[in-house]
Amino acid sequence: MRSRDFGRTGRKVSEIGFGAWAIGASWGEVNDEEGLAALHTALDTGVTFIDTADVYGDGHSEKLIAKVVRERGGERPFIATKAGRRLPAQTVAGYTFENLSAYIDRSRTNLEMDTLDLVQLHCPPTDLYYHPEIFESLDKLKAQGKIRDYGVSVERIEEALKAIEYPGVVSVQIIFNAFRQRPIEHFFKLAQEKNVAIIARVPLASGLLSGKFTKDTQFAATDHRLFNRNGEAFDVGETFSGVPYEIGLEAVERVRPLVSGDASMAQFALRWILMFDAVTVAIPGARNPAQARSNAAAAELPPLSDDAMQEIRAIYESFIKPYVHQRW
Template sequence: MKNRTLGRTGAAISEIGFGAWQIGGSWGDISEDDGKRALNAALDAGVTFIDTADVYGDGRSEKIIASVLKERGGDKPFVATKAGRRLNPHVADGYTGANIEAFIDRSLANLGIETLDLVQLHCPPTEVFYRPEVFGALDDLTVKGKIRNYGVSVSNVEEALKAIEYPGVATIQIIYNIFRQRPHDLFFEQAQKKNVGIIVRVPLASGLLSGKITADTKFADDDHRKFNRNGEFFDVGETFAGVPLDVALEAVEQVRPLVPQGVSMAQFALAWILESKAVSVVIPGARNAAQAQANAATSDLQAIPAETLAELAAVYERLIKVHVHQKW
C-alpha cells in the first residue's frame, strides 16, 4: 500500500482509504458483522484512513469503527468524521458553535476517543461558506483539543474554492471520478498551492464504475440508489454522480474495453483517480471483505497509459460532460 500526505495535516495515510457510509446505512441491508469484516479486511490490507459521518446509520458507522479498532488494538488509523447533517432543518443558521460542538461531542462518544483526527462540515448549505464565524468555531474547538484538524465535504467546485480561502481548512472532500472530472480543471491546482488535502468520495459513481449495474438492477427500498435517484432526499450528485442512468450505462460500456486484463473495472476507476497527484486519498466503500481487499489492491497497479487516459477523457466529453460539468 502506497502512502500520501494529507495536506497540511502532515499525516502520512494510505492512498486507498475506507469509506464507511455503506456499513452505516442507505446502501441496502449490510449486517454489522459484514461491516466489521469489511473494515478488518481493509485494515489488514494496509488501509490507514477511515472516513465516516455522524449520520451514517445515526452513529452506527462510528460505533462499528470504534468496536473494530478496540478489538484490534495497536496503532490506530487516521479516522475522519463529518458533522452538520443532523440539523433538522439543515439550514445555515444551524451551524452555530454550540451545535457543532454538540455534534463533535457525540462523535467522540461514538468513537470512544478524546480527540478527533479530522472533522469535516458535511456538505453544508452554500451560505455557510460565507460565514467566517463558523470556521472560527472550529478553530476554537481545535484549541480546546476536541479536534486536531478540520475540513469541509463540499457539493461542488465553487464551494471548494471558497472553503480553502479559510486558513484553517486542512482538507476538502469532493466527488471526483471518471464521470465527474471538473475538479481537476482548477480546484486541484489551487488546493495544491495551499497544501490542502483532497479526499475523493463517490469514486465509483455509486457502483456504476464497477461495471456490475445494468438497467435491470433492483435496489432495496433503503438504498439511496433507489430513493434518491432524482435527488429527493439529498443532492442528486451523490447518487450515480448525477449522471442519468441510461447515459451512464452507455458510458460504462465504452469504458469497459479500456480496462486491462486481470483488473476489475472498479480497480481501474480507482487507479484513474490516483493518477492525479493532488489527490491525498480515495475512499471507496465496501459491503464485504472481498470488496475491501480488492479496493486496497488497487495501490499495486501500474500507471494508466497516456493514450488510455485520453480515451477516457473523450468518453467524458462525448457523453457525460453536458450532464454534470457546470452543475458541480
C-alpha cells in the same frame, strides 16, 4: 499500499481509504458482521484512512469503526468524520458553536476518541462558506482539544474554492471520478498550492464504474440508488455522481474495453483517480471483505497509459459532461 501526505497536517495516509457510509445505512441491507469483517480486511491490507459521518446509520458507522479499532489495538488509523447533517433543516443559522460542539461530542463518544483526527462540515449550504464565524467556532473547538484538524465536504467547486481561503481548512472532500472530472480544471492546482488534502469520494459513481449494473438491476428500497435517484432525499450528485442511470450504463460500456489484465473495472476506475497527484486519498466503500480487498489492490496496478487517460477524457466529454459539468 503507498501513502500520501495528508496536506499540511504532517500525517500520511494510505492512498486508498475506506468509505464507511455503506456499513452505516442507505445502501440496502446492512450486515454488521460483514461490515466489521470488511473494516478488518481493509486495515489488514494497509488502509490507514477511514471516512465516516455522524449521520451514517445515526452514528452506527462510527460505533462499528470504534469496535474494530478497539479489537485490533496498536496504532490507530486516521479517522475522519463529519458534522452538520443532524440539523433538522440545512440553514446557516443552525451551525452554531453549541450545535457543532454537541455533534462533535457525540462523535467523540461514538468513536471512543478524546480528540477527533478530522471533522468535516458535511455538505452545508453554500452560503455558509461566506460566514467566517463558523470557521472561528471550529478553531475554538480545535483549541479546546476536541478536534485535531478540520475540513469540509462539499458538493460544488465554488464551495471548495471558497473553503480553502480559510487558513484552518486542511482538507476538502469532493466527488471525483471518471464521471465527475471538473475538479481537475482549476481546483486541484489551487489546493496543491495551499497544501490542502483532497479526499475523493463517490470514486466508483455509486457502483456504476464497477461495471456490474444493467438496466434491469434492482436496488432495495433502503438504497439511495433507488430512493434518491432524482435527488428526493439529498443532492442528486451523490447518487451515480448525478449522471442519469441509463447514460451512465452506456458510458460504462465505452470504458470496459480499456480495462486489461486481471484488473476489475472498479480497480481500473480507482487507479484512474490515483493518477492525479492532487488527490490524497480515494474512499471507496466496502460491505464485505472481498470488496475491501479488491479496493486496496487497485493501488498495486501500474499507472494507466496516456492513451487510456485520453480515452477516459473523451468518453467524459461525449457522454457525461453535458449532464454534470456545470452543475457541481
